[in-house]
Amino acid sequence: MKLFVIFLFYFFSLSLPSYSKRCNLKDEKVLLKIKLALNNPYHLASWIPDTECCNWYCVDCDPSTNRINALTIFQGNISGQIPAEVGDLPFLEILIFRHLTNVTGEIPSAIAKLSNLRMVRLSWTNLTGPVPSFFSQLKALTYLDLSFNQLSGSIPPSLSLLPNLAALHMDRNRLTGTIPESFGAFTGSSPPDLFLSHNQLTGSVPKSLGSLNFSRIDFSRNTLEGDISFLFGRNKTLEDADFSRILFEFDISKLEFPESLDTLDLNHNRLKGSVPEALTALENLQQFNISYNRLCGQIPVGGKLQSFTYTEYFHNRCLCGSPLPAC
Template identity: 30%
Template sequence: MHFYALIAVLISLQHFNPSLSLGFDNKVSSGVALGHDDASGAAVRCIEREREALLAFKQGLVDEYNQLTSWGSPDCCTWEGVFCSNQTKGDHVIKLDLLVYDLQDKTISPKLIELQHLKYLSLYGIDFNGSQIPDFIGSLSNLRYLDLSDASFGGRIPSQLGNLSHFLQLNLAYNHFATNVVQNLNSWLPRLSSLTHLDLSYNNLNNTYDWLETINKLPKLRDFSLRDCSLHSPPMPSTLFTTNSSIYLAHGDFSLDRLTSSIFVWLSTYSTSLVYLDLIGNNLTGPIPGVIGNLTSLSYLDLSFNQIEGWNPHSFASNNLYGQLPDFLTYLDNMVMLDLSYNALSGKIPATIGSLFRMETLKLRSNRFVGELPSSLKNCTGLRVIDLGNNTLSGPIPKWLGVSFQDLVILMLSSNQFNGSMPSQLCRLSRIQILDFSMNNISGGIPKCFNNLTTLAQKGNPNMKITHYYEAPEISDEYEDDAAFIWKGSMQVYRNTLGLMKRIDFSSNRLIGEIPKEISHLVGLVSLNLSRN
């Protein structure tokens, strides 16, 4: 349980893209008068039957904090969360977005079927208390965006959703659908031929064995998340290499599922389009297959918390070059974030890793790497996070760590076998926030120039985050980095509060001499650990 609780915290979450332009968001603030006024003399834009439909919907809501008090005035186009079009013959409701409201309901009023011009419907976070998604949603033929996530829906998913062939985005994450009903995804989901974004995360798909075949039938899919769905690796579908498969797939999140390494066969079909791949916390075993080296557009790769032991470019079964970090990863020259932590990789970190010159985050924590840090790593001058803790790396701490990485925020080399003294060049890391060399064999004194670590000399910024960006055709997204380390005897993970965590840990080394008074200038430090020296 501890591992998976930690995994859940480590995940960067939400890649569903509600900001995708659907062609109407910028046209909803004003309209043409219909020739009648309300009691105040203001022009009324709202169509009466649509107003009545919204009032019927509101009647079933529990609005404990009175957030929808505007729902009652004559013009529904001015109500909270309601947006109308600009039409000379009437302003139809085209967007209903209750994303930020704390509401409850027993069911969605069937009167909403009157909103036939609706393109955007978000009922995220409304508590529907286990009720089913109504069939009539599938009759809103103009719908392009539907977000019913975290809404406590249960029962079945209506197959009528398959009628919405113009759908672009569908988010049904965080619900309680019946397992035997979710199995029938293949009966309706492939009919959404225009779908570009799909999120079914945190639903139980344990018995859905044809999910891969279903995904493979969505020709325009670009972004999908199936996080924590208890997915098993299915047989490879017969449609694996057909032209009906999406050639645009850029973002795939399979984290916290039960997938095995056979999933890489399918992923290899997206060698030129895949930008983001998250397989954290699955059942990946044995070597990393060589097909990963063909995913040349990858910017984000997270294979942490698996049982990966090495690589083999030819098969999944052989243990050739057992345990070594594969050189073929260096062909992924678009890589921004590489996380292979908590696996069983061994050998030296290859010198070819220096070819990942766009890399901003490198995490190889808790493997079996040995030897010195390759000097080629200094070519990755954009690195902001380096976490190589809990390996068997050795040799002196390189001087170039303090020279090449002017943007470095986190440097974690704890629980290794580094020796020698600390180079004074570390004092050039003006942006460093977390510096952890604990549990090594470092000797000598602490450099007196540490007062040059200017970020540590300032108080923490709660808004500071380590954010990385990636882009693909019609998709742009970002993800935030985190830091995990032992704090008061237990593992702690910092992401949203990372800007407040400023820490130096040189404990359990062989340091000697006095603590330099210059450290007293680092007034932003939250933790300074020099014990057991």
């Protein structure tokens, strides 16, 4: 009898893992296909068949459904293309391939199937090809980061149709063409933070953007031109603005600024006029640069303006006053 009880205990102890396993079998098979497509990298060594895939490195499961809801592959020795099989994880909310410089190829169209995606970060890789317009179909997206790649072509105007987008990073690519006019008509309750720097964008910034209250904009290091004064105003909500190393040309003398502004970089443009008196009222201004422009006149005294150094003001046509030499 004692031996029979021991046998039963041993039998059921062996059987327990199969009953307690959370991992969805379909998701497990898809993940193993992804691992195989990436040539079985050591980074994914924990992805072993018939083990608890909810505990595998780089993945997370939703505790209410036990389905894979996050795939976050980051800083591994991984090469190849993003596998199309990622589109076969229907509950995925977070998709990250980041700091993987040997990941190449185009962004797979299979991602369009992932209607639950909230965050996509495909950054610091060597992805090529266009920015796919299918991202506009993923209405749950709040964060889209495609920065630090080799993407080319124009920016899809349809991205403005994303109702929940809070941040759009497409900086440090090879994008060409203009900033879409539609970006002045984002359908969400507030426009996303826009990071488009270090591309090859041309033309003027659409005036339609002036009707929205952006918090963060970075258009620096493009070949944009014209007047962007409509992006400023006392009633705006702008906090960080980087328009450096472009070709903007307008008179800044009478610009007004929101109290929220803490970063303003306008260096290396063709700005004219004098330093606006309104800048003295900005108590939150932490970073400021208007060097390499065509400004004249005395720098207003007050606020944070004298806390910045000579280098934030130098190389202007006839600017003077502290911290530059006296007029």
